[in-house]
Amino acid sequence: MEPVLELRQVSKRYPGHEAVRELSLQVPRGALFSLLGPSGCGKTTTLRLVAGFEQPTTGDIYLNGVRINSLKPYERNVSTVFQNYALFPHLTVRGNIEFGLRRRTAEAERRVRELIELMHLEGKEDRRISEISGGERQRVALARSLAVAPEVLLLDEPLSALDPKLRKQVRAELRSLQRRVGVTFVLVTHDQEEALSISDLIGVMNQGRLEQVGEPREVYQRPRTRFVASFLGAVNWVDGVGVRPEATRISSTPPTADVGSIPATVRETIFLGNCIHVEAELEDGEVVVAEVGWQDGRFARGDRVYLWWDRADELRFTE
Amino acid sequence: MSRLLAVYATAIYAFLHLPLLILAIFSFNASRFTVWEGFSLRWYRAALENSQLVEACRNSLVIAAAATLVSTCLGTLCAYGLWKRRSAPITAGLYVSLVTPEVVMGISLLAFYQWLFRYLDVRLGLHTVVAAHVTFCLAYVVLVVLARLRTLEPALEEAAMDLGATEWQAFRRVTLPLLGPGVAAGAMLCFALSFDDYVITSLVAGVDSETLPMVIYAMARRGVSPVVNAVSTIIVFGLGILVLVAERLRQS
Amino acid sequence: MLAPAAVWMAVFVAAPLGVVAAYSFLTRGPYGGLSEPWTLENYVRLADPLYLRIVARSFRIAAVTTALCLLLGFPLALFLARSGRRKHLLLALVILPFWTSYLVRTYAWMFLLRDTGLVNTLLVEAGLIEQPLPLLYNEGAVILGLVYGHLPFMVLPLFAALERLDRSLIEAAADLGARPLQTLFRVVLPLARPGLVAGALLVFIPCLGAYLTPDLLGGGKTVMVGNLIQNQFTAARDWPFGAAVSLALMALVMLGLAVFLRRGGERFL
Numbered sequence: 001m002e003p004v005l006e007l008r009q010v011s012k013r014y015p016g017h018e019a020v021r022e023l024s025l026q027v028p029r030g031a032l033f034s035l036l037g038p039s040g041c042g043k044t045t046t047l048r049l050v051a052g053f054e055q056p057t058t059g060d061i062y063l064n065g066v067r068i069n070s071l072k073p074y075e076r077n078v079s080t081v082f083q084n085y086a087l088f089p090h091l092t093v094r095g096n097i098e099f100g101l102r103r104r105t106a107e108a109e110r111r112v113r114e115l116i117e118l119m120h121l122e123g124k125e126d127r128r129i130s131e132i133s134g135g136e137r138q139r140v141a142l143a144r145s146l147a148v149a150p151e152v153l154l155l156d157e158p159l160s161a162l163d164p165k166l167r168k169q170v171r172a173e174l175r176s177l178q179r180r181v182g183v184t185f186v187l188v189t190h191d192q193e194e195a196l197s198i199s200d201l202i203g204v205m206n207q208g209r210l211e212q213v214g215e216p217r218e219v220y221q222r223p224r225t226r227f228v229a230s231f232l233g234a235v236n237w238v239d240g241v242g243v244r245p246e247a248t249r250i251s252s253t254p255p256t257a258d259v260g261s262i263p264a265t266v267r268e269t270i271f272l273g274n275c276i277h278v279e280a281e282l283e284d285g286e287v288v289v290a291e292v293g294w295q296d297g298r299f300a301r302g303d304r305v306y307l308w309w310d311r312a313d314e315l316r317f318t319e
Numbered sequence: 320m321s322r323l324l325a326v327y328a329t330a331i332y333a334f335l336h337l338p339l340l341i342l343a344i345f346s347f348n349a350s351r352f353t354v355w356e357g358f359s360l361r362w363y364r365a366a367l368e369n370s371q372l373v374e375a376c377r378n379s380l381v382i383a384a385a386a387t388l389v390s391t392c393l394g395t396l397c398a399y400g401l402w403k404r405r406s407a408p409i410t411a412g413l414y415v416s417l418v419t420p421e422v423v424m425g426i427s428l429l430a431f432y433q434w435l436f437r438y439l440d441v442r443l444g445l446h447t448v449v450a451a452h453v454t455f456c457l458a459y460v461v462l463v464v465l466a467r468l469r470t471l472e473p474a475l476e477e478a479a480m481d482l483g484a485t486e487w488q489a490f491r492r493v494t495l496p497l498l499g500p501g502v503a504a505g506a507m508l509c510f511a512l513s514f515d516d517y518v519i520t521s522l523v524a525g526v527d528s529e530t531l532p533m534v535i536y537a538m539a540r541r542g543v544s545p546v547v548n549a550v551s552t553i554i555v556f557g558l559g560i561l562v563l564v565a566e567r568l569r570q571s
Numbered sequence: 572m573l574a575p576a577a578v579w580m581a582v583f584v585a586a587p588l589g590v591v592a593a594y595s596f597l598t599r600g601p602y603g604g605l606s607e608p609w610t611l612e613n614y615v616r617l618a619d620p621l622y623l624r625i626v627a628r629s630f631r632i633a634a635v636t637t638a639l640c641l642l643l644g645f646p647l648a649l650f651l652a653r654s655g656r657r658k659h660l661l662l663a664l665v666i667l668p669f670w671t672s673y674l675v676r677t678y679a680w681m682f683l684l685r686d687t688g689l690v691n692t693l694l695v696e697a698g699l700i701e702q703p704l705p706l707l708y709n710e711g712a713v714i715l716g717l718v719y720g721h722l723p724f725m726v727l728p729l730f731a732a733l734e735r736l737d738r739s740l741i742e743a744a745a746d747l748g749a750r751p752l753q754t755l756f757r758v759v760l761p762l763a764r765p766g767l768v769a770g771a772l773l774v775f776i777p778c779l780g781a782y783l784t785p786d787l788l789g790g791g792k793t794v795m796v797g798n799l800i801q802n803q804f805t806a807a808r809d810w811p812f813g814a815a816v817s818l819a820l821m822a823l824v825m826l827g828l829a830v831f832l833r834r835g836g837e838r839f840l
Contacts, residue, residue: 053477073480086478090496099492100482148482320751324650328661331647335668335722338679341689345682353692393576400572409573412580418828419584420780422797423817426804427587430814434590454583457576508670515672518782522804532674539678539787548682551675562670566663 002065004029004184005050005152010059012045012208019045021208022059027152027201032178032185034195037205038231043188046205047154050186051080063151079150083157085141087129093140094125100148108147115143118180135166146181155187159194171198192232196220204228226317235315236288238262238307242315248290250278250299251306261308264288266299280307339555346548362549372534372550379531382445382520383513386452391506393453394460395498399490401461402468413458424455425522432523443525451523452513459512460505463569467501468494500568507565511558588821595814603808613815622799622816629795632710632785633778636717640725640774641767643718648729648766649759652736662730669723677787680716681707684788708790716784721777725770732766733759768834776827780820796820 003026012020020042027033035043048054050061052073061068068076079100087096097115101108116122119139124132132140138158145153158174159167175198178185189195195202196216203213204227212224223229226242235242241260255261264280267287271294278290278299290307299305349359366372401409416424428451432443441447471494479489495502517532524530531554538547595613600606616622647665654661668676683689684706691703706712736759744754760767782797791798796816803813 051481053481072485073477074483074485078481080478080481082474082478084472084474086472086474088475088478088493090493099479100484102483144482321653324646324653327646328650331643331722332664335665335719338683338719339668339671339676342675342679342682345689353687353689393579396572397576400576403572406573409577409580412577412584414828414832415825416580416584418776418824420777420782420797420820420824422780422782422800423591423821424587426800426813426817427591428583429804430590430594430810431583431587450583453579457579461576511670515674517674518801522801532672535674535678536787539674539681547678551672551678555671555675558671559667562667570659 001029003027004064005186006062007046007050008060008062010046010049010056010061012042012049012054013057018208020049020056023205023208023210024059025203025210025213027184027186029184030182031200032175032187032198033201033203034187034189034199035203035205036189036192036195036231039190040207041205042208043190043205044156047080047156047186047188050152051078051154052076077149077151078154079145079148079152080154081138081141081145081156081158084161085137087137087140087144089129092126092128093121093132096129096140097143097147099144111149112143112147115146118177119143134162135170138162138170142177146183150183152184152186155185157189158187159189159191167194174198196232204231206231223315224317229315229317234289236290237286238282238288240316242317243309243313244315245277245289245291247309247313248288249308250280250290250292250296251308252303254306255308258311259308260311260314261306262288264305264307266301266303266305268301269299280305342548343552343555346545346552348545348548351545362545363553365546366549366553369546371529372531372546375529375531375534378445378528379514382448382452382528382530383510385449386456386513387506387509389449389453390456390460390509391502394457394505394509395464395502397457398461398464398468399494401465413461416455417458417462421455421516421518422522425451425519428454428519429522443523443528445525445528447523447525448520448528448530451519452516455516455519456509456512459508463505463508464498464501467498467504467569471497504565504569507561507568511561511565514558515554591814591817594811595818597811597814599809599811603810605810613812614819616812617815617819625794625796625799628710628793629779629781629797632714632717632781632793632795633775635714636721636778637725637771637775639714639718640722641771644722644725644729644770648726648733651726651730652733658734662727665726666723669720673720673783676720677716677784680712680719680788684712684715707788708792710789710793712788713781713785713793713795716788717778717781720784721774724773724777728766728769728773729763730766732763732769736762765834769831772827772831776824776831779823 005027007023007025010020010023011018023042023046035046037043045054049056052068052071052075056069063076063078088099091099094112094116097112101112116125119142121136121139121143124136129137129140138161155174159170162170171194174185187195187199199216201213202216202219204211204219206227212219212228214222219228220232223232229235229242234245236245236248238260239262243260254263262282264282266278267281268279270277270279276292276294276296278292280288280290282288288307345353345355346362347358347360348355349361350356397409397413400406428447432447436442475493475497476489479493480486484492515532516530517536520530521533521536524533531550535547535550538544594605596609596611597605598608598610598612617626651658651661651665681688685691686703686705686707688707690706691700694700695703740758740762741754744758749757780797781795782801785793785795785798786801789795797820800813800816800820803809803816807813
C-alpha cells in the first residue's frame with residue numbers, strides 16, 4: 001500500500017547550518033509515527049517542512065503520491081497542532097474549532113459536533129480560550145486540526161506544555177484518539193518513553209539525519225547505531241559491546257554457562273523502589289549499572305562480583 | 320521615607336495638574352479679571368459665538384479626521400510590515416521623524432512645498448496641512464501598533480494558514496481583530512496630536528485654513544483673554560477623554 | 572506592505588530635508604527669495620557671536636531644564652516604583668496632562684504668571700508684595716514651562732528602570748549594613764543609570780529645538796535656536812540662513828539619537 005506521506009532525500013540548509021540532511025522516510029496510512037531525537041536534531045524542522053512553513057533546499061515531499069513541495073500551508077491537506085497550541089484568543093472554543101471549515105456543510109457541522117463530544121468539550125463551546133485549562137486547550141487544538149479532515153496530523157511536542165502528572169494519562173488518550181479517528185499522526189518528541197509507549201513506528205533522528213526507523217521493540221532491542229542505542233535507553237559499554245542494565249545480571253561466583261561476563265567491584269547500590277541499581281566498577285575504571293529486582297540478593301560496597309549477560313542481549317556496532 | 324515620598328509626590332501632582340484646573344475654574348469666572356466674581360458661562364457663550372473660533376475649530380476637526388484616517392492606514396500597514404521583516408531604512412526614517420524638532424519639520428515641509436509649487440498648480444491649504452500632520456503622526460501610530468503586534472504569538476498566523484487561510488485571510492481574520500484596540504489607540508493618539516499642533520501647522524497652512532491652535536495662539540499672544548480660558552478648557556476635556564479611552568484600549 | 576509608508580516618508584521627510592540641505596548652501600535673494608551663489612557663507616555666519624549667544628542660551632536652558640527634571644522627577648519615579656497596586660493609575664495621572672494640549676498648558680502658565688495673573692494677584696492681596704513681580708517673559712518662565720512640559724519624559728524611563736530593579740538587591744544592601752540613603756547612592760542610582768541617561772536625552776534634545784515655550788513664555792525676548800529658525804522663514808525671510816541653522820540643529824539631534832540608541836535606550840521601533 002502506498003504510504004500517505006513520503007520524504008525523499010529531503011535536506012534543509014540554513015546559512016552556516018544544515019538542519020536536515022538527506023532525510024528519506026515513509027509514513028504508512030493510519031499509523032502513529034514518532035520522530036524522536038534530542039533538541040536541535042532537526043525533527044521540528046522536518047515537521048515544518050511537511051506543514052509547508054519551510055521549503056526544502058533539496059528533495060521532495062509527497063502526500064498521497066502527489067508532490068507538494070510548491071504548495072503553500074493552506075493548500076496542503078495537512079494540519080498542525082503547535083507546541084503552545086496557538087489558539088486564537090479572540091474566538092471562542094467553537095470559533096477556534098470551526099475556523100478552518102470552508103463551508104458550513106451539514107457534514108462539516110456533524111464532524112465538529114462529533115469532535116466536540118469526542119474531546120469532552122460539551123458545554124464549553126462558548127468559552128473564551130483564557131477561561132479553559134491547559135488540558136482543555138490541547139483538546140481544542142486537536143479538535144481544531146481534526147475538523148479540517150487532514151490526511152496527516154502533525155503534532156509538535158504535544159506533551160511538553162502539560163503538567164508532568166498529566167502526561168502519562170494524556171499520552172494514552174492521544175493513542176486511543178488516533179485509533180478512533182484513524183488519521184495518520186506524525187508526532188515530534190524528545191521523550192523516548194513517550195515515543196516507545198504509543199507509537200506504531202519510531203524514526204530516530206540525530207543532527208539532521210534519520211538514523212533508524214522501526215517498531216518500538218525493534219528500535220529498542222536492535223538499535224542500528226550507538227546513538228540510537230543510548231538515546232532509547234541506558235547502555236553499559238563493556239569492551240566495545242553494549243548491554244542494557246536490565247539485561248545485566250550480578251553473581252558472586254563466576255558464571256559457568258556460555259554468557260558474556262566481566263569481574264567488577266560494587267561501588268554503590270541505589271534503591272529505586274521498584275528495582276535496585278547496582279553500580280559496579282570494572283578493572284579499567286569504567287562504571288557499569290546493573291538493574292536487579294530486590295529479591296535478587298543483597299550486595300554491599302566493596303563486594304567483588306561477576307556481571308554477566310545473555311549473548312543475545314549484546315548490542316554490537318560496526319562504527 | 321515612604322511618607323516623605325508620598326508627600327513629595329502629592330506636591331508634584333499638584334504642580335502638574337493645578338495650572339489646568341485653575342484655568343478651568345477661571346473659565347467660569349464672571350469677571351474678566353483674575354478676581355473671582357461669581358460663576359458664569361459668558362465666556363463659553365462668547366467662544367461659541369465667535370465665528371473665527373468656530374470656523375477654525377471646524378478646520379481643525381476636518382484636518383485631524385483626515386490625517387488620522389491616512390496615518391492609521393499607512394501606519395498599521397507599516398507596523399505589520401516591520402513586524403514580519405525588519406527594515407533598517409524605514410525604522411531609521413521613523414526615528415528621524417520622531418526626534419526632528421517641530422520647527423525644523425515645519426520649515427522643511429514649507430520649503431519643500433514652495434519648491435514643489437513651481438511645478439504643480441497648487442497652493443498652501445488644508446491638504447498641505449493634512450499631509451504635514453500625517454507625516455509627524457505616522458511614527459506614533461507605528462510605535463503603538465508595533466508594540467501591540469509584539470504581544471501577539473507569531474504562531475497564530477501560521478496556525479491560521481495551516482488551517483486553510485491565505486496570508487491575507489490570516490491577517491484579516493486573526494491578526495487584525497487582535498490588533499483592533501492597538502489600532503484604535505493609535506488613531507486616537509493621532510487625532511489628539513493633530514488637533515493640538517501649532518508649530519508645524521502655522522508654517523504650512525494657507526491663508527484661509529486657520530486652525531484652532533493658530534487662533535488660540537494669536538489671542539494668547541495679544542494677552543490673556545477669558546475666551547481663551549473657555550476654549551482651552553473645552554479642548555483639554557475633549558482631548559483628555561480621548562486619550563483616556565485610547566489608553567484603556569491600548570492596555571486591553 | 573512597507574511600500575506606502577516608505578514612499579510617504581521619502582516624499583515628506585527625506586525630500587523636504589534634502590531641500591533644506593540644498594537651500595543652506597544658497598544665498599538670500601534681494602526680495603527675500605533664493606539666489607544663485609552657492610556658498611558656505613550661512614554656516615560661517617553661525618559663528619557670529621550674536622548667534623553663538625543664542626546657541627549657548629539654548630544649551631544652557633536645555634541643560635538647566637534637564638537637571639531640574641532629573642531632580643524633580645527622580646523622587647517621583649521612586650515613589651511610583653514603590654506604589655504597588657495603584658502603580659499604573661498613578662503613572663497614567665502623570666502622563667495624562669501631557670497628552671491633552673501643549674499649547675493650552677503653556678498658555679495656562681501665562682495665565683498664572685503674568686502681572687495681573689493669579690500668582691501676582693494672590694501675593695498682592697495677601698499683602699506680601701506691593702508691585703506685581705515680573706514672573707513672565709523671561710528665561711526663568713521658559714525653563715519653568717519646559718520643565719512642566721517635559722517632566723513625564725524624564726519620569727517614564729526612570730520609572731521603568733527603577734521598577735525593573737530587583738527588590739532583593741536593596742534588602743541585601745540593608746542586610747550588609749547600609750542605611751537607606753547609602754543604599755540609594757550605592758545601589759539604586761548606579762543600577763538606574765540607563766534610565767537616567769534615557770530620560771536626560773529625552774528631555775535635553777527636544778528642549779534644544781523648543782519653539783513654542785520660549786515664544787509664548789519668553790515673550791520673544793528669550794530667543795532659542797528654534798525661534799531663530801522660525802524667524803528666518805517668516806519675518807526675516809532669510810531662508811538659506813534658516814536652512815543652515817536647521818541643519819546644524821538636526822546634526823545635534825541626530826547625534827543625540829545615535830547616543831540614545833547605542834546606550835540601549837528602549838527600542839520603541
